[in-house]
Amino acid sequence: MFRGPAALAALAGVAAAAVVLSVAELLGAFFTARATPLIALGSTFIDFTPPWLKDFAIATFGTNDKAALFAGMGLTIFVLACVLGVVAYRRWALGAAGVLLMGALIVAGVVTRAGVRPLDAVPSLVGTAAGLVVLRLLVSRLWRLRAFPASPADVAAKAPERPAASRRAFVAATGITAAAAGIAATGGRLLSAARSNVAQARESLRLPAPVLPAAAVPAGVQSATPGVTPWLTPGRDFYRIDTALSVPEIKAEEWELRVHGLVEEEVRLTFQDLLDADLVESHVTLTCVSNPVGGNLAGNARWLGLPLREVLKRARPTAGADMVLSTSIDGFSASTPLEVLQDGRDAMLAIGMNGEPLPLEHGYPVRMVVPGLYGFVSATKWVVDLEVTRFADSKAYWTQRGWSERGPIKTMARVEVPKSFAVVPAGRVAVGGTAWAQTRGITKVEVQIDDGDWAEAALSDEASVDTWRQWSFDWDAKPGSHYLKVRATDGTGEVQTEKRADPVPDGASGWQSVMVTVE
Ligand SMILES: Nc1nc2c(c(=O)[nH]1)N[C@H]1C(S)=C(S)[C@@H](COP(=O)(O)O)O[C@H]1N2
Numbered sequence: 001m002f003r004g005p006a007a008l009a010a011l012a013g014v015a016a017a018a019v020v021l022s023v024a025e026l027l028g029a030f031f032t033a034r035a036t037p038l039i040a041l042g043s044t045f046i047d048f049t050p051p052w053l054k055d056f057a058i059a060t061f062g063t064n065d066k067a068a069l070f071a072g073m074g075l076t077i078f079v080l081a082c083v084l085g086v087v088a089y090r091r092w093a094l095g096a097a098g099v100l101l102m103g104a105l106i107v108a109g110v111v112t113r114a115g116v117r118p119l120d121a122v123p124s125l126v127g128t129a130a131g132l133v134v135l136r137l138l139v140s141r142l143w144r145l146r147a148f149p150a151s152p153a154d155v156a157a158k159a160p161e162r163p164a165a166s167r168r169a170f171v172a173a174t175g176i177t178a179a180a181a182g183i184a185a186t187g188g189r190l191l192s193a194a195r196s197n198v199a200q201a202r203e204s205l206r207l208p209a210p211v212l213p214a215a216a217v218p219a220g221v222q223s224a225t226p227g228v229t230p231w232l233t234p235g236r237d238f239y240r241i242d243t244a245l246s247v248p249e250i251k252a253e254e255w256e257l258r259v260h261g262l263v264e265e266e267v268r269l270t271f272q273d274l275l276d277a278d279l280v281e282s283h284v285t286l287t288c289v290s291n292p293v294g295g296n297l298a299g300n301a302r303w304l305g306l307p308l309r310e311v312l313k314r315a316r317p318t319a320g321a322d323m324v325l326s327t328s329i330d331g332f333s334a335s336t337p338l339e340v341l342q343d344g345r346d347a348m349l350a351i352g353m354n355g356e357p358l359p360l361e362h363g364y365p366v367r368m369v370v371p372g373l374y375g376f377v378s379a380t381k382w383v384v385d386l387e388v389t390r391f392a393d394s395k396a397y398w399t400q401r402g403w404s405e406r407g408p409i410k411t412m413a414r415v416e417v418p419k420s421f422a423v424v425p426a427g428r429v430a431v432g433g434t435a436w437a438q439t440r441g442i443t444k445v446e447v448q449i450d451d452g453d454w455a456e457a458a459l460s461d462e463a464s465v466d467t468w469r470q471w472s473f474d475w476d477a478k479p480g481s482h483y484l485k486v487r488a489t490d491g492t493g494e495v496q497t498e499k500r501a502d503p504v505p506d507g508a509s510g511w512q513s514v515m516v517t518v519e
């Protein structure tokens with residue numbers, strides 16, 4: 001199929017697709033950022049992701065899952081564009097219908113996104129029209145290559161050109177189209193970056209001091225073993241997991257939170273209300289339910305915010321309510337047990353992370369932070385709505401997709417040094433890592449070499465039961481291949497379960513085992 005004119009027709013299809021996307025990107029600078037075709041289609045794809053696929057994507061690509069999605073989409077669009085180009089060349093009406101169908105799909109993907117206005121369909125509509133015109137112009141040139149078969153009768157009437165010259169003209173036209181598309185796309189990027197000043201506003205935002213500062217961090221929280229994760233995770237190194245292909249950009253002065261549902265009084269909070277409130281600061285370790293045993297989807301930061309129990313005190317939940325459904329501006333939602341938000345732990349509407357406003361990717365201007373629960377049921381970023389409701393009445397984003405409706409964090413110990421499959425010299429080997437059981441705390445970490453006895457590791461200082469705790473262990477390593485296993489005991493005396501479980505539906509469990517070769 002892809003020989004001679006077909007290959008050129010496929011090329012025309014790809015150039016036309018580039019025009020659709022780049023024109024939409026350029027115009028998109030004047031509309032909601034999440035409404036460009038690629039972002040909207042990718043987001044829709046993510047929303048239809050079943051739990052096994054999300055789990056697979058994170059296990060395979062980790063926090064590069066979005067790059068992998070874009071690569072997959074790019075490939076799919078490329079193939080579709082090739083096919084449509086060939087079809088348009090052979091039967092124009094059919095090809096044009098295909099392009100219009102794609103345009104309709106894109107528009108449907110755009111307008112069904114949360115927080116997107118119907119007007120946001122304009123860039124996709126104009127892009128599709130421009131793509132169709134370009135496809136027609138390029139395909140017409142191909143028809144004029146009379147040496148090729150399949151040239152429609154209406155074009156055959158025109159004066160024949162010399163094939164070599166026409167082919168050159170065609171390739172030139174395609175090249176110019178592609179270059180123009182590239183310039184338009186880049187221009188669109190630069191333009192939307194210039195038009196958005198949320199990042200600058202964040203830079204110049206000054207946070208108030210907390211009325212209740214975080215408890216002092218003991219000097220010995222860091223593991224004695226070199227190479228173990230820093231106890232406090234800087235914002236730029238903090239793992240990022242969310243369904244947002246394009247980070248929502250919310251102006252702090254436009255942010256508003258609505259607290260409603262089973263409450264005696266509906267409450268509305270502005271960002272200024274938060275700045276004026278009695279804020280607290282606390283160290284809390286966040287963990288993702290998708291974190292595999294030994295994985296690194298966890299981070300520890302100092303959060304500044306308004307305790308959610310204060311917000312709920314003002315709204316006064318009515319009898320029968322047992323859940324708070326928090327929703328982000330882009331339609332993600334999490335179901336958090338009401339009781340957890342009232343039991344005295346440092347659950348908060350956070351505006352600060354490690355002494356700075358929240359980074360855009362971590363929820364600027366406001367997110368939820370709840371010690372002890374996986375992020376998917378508690379840590380809503382870019383939060384704009386809290387509905388007090390009942391588990392029996394509402395299901396959160398990931399619960400609708402097969403994950404659990406509740407997600408207390410499971411006790412977990414991780415070996416970070418040495419790395420799996422490391423080769424180390426015989427003798428004393430420093431072993432170390434991190435363990436967590438938020439709200440219960442870690443009281444013991446044990447290491448087992450091959451089938452030997454479990455030996456206690458040295459625990460670093462504990463900052464609070466809501467933060468992770470590091471450990472170190474001196475290993476007298478003998479030559480050969482060895483397995484190192486680790487397990488933690490939490491503050492209730494419970495030993496981390498050996499039973500292996502996948503992340504789906506409520507978090508991975510099991511003991512991490514690391515193979516090390518000693519020379
Ligand atoms: N708006 C929004 N908030 C979200 C998510 C999301 O997809 N969208 N993902 C949640 C999940 S699954 C986790 S683990 C945490 C991760 O927070 P982080 O990216 O700041 O580490 O955010 C939570 N909050």
Ligand SMILES: [Mo]
Pocket residue numbers: 241287288289290374375376
């Ligand atoms: Mo997560």
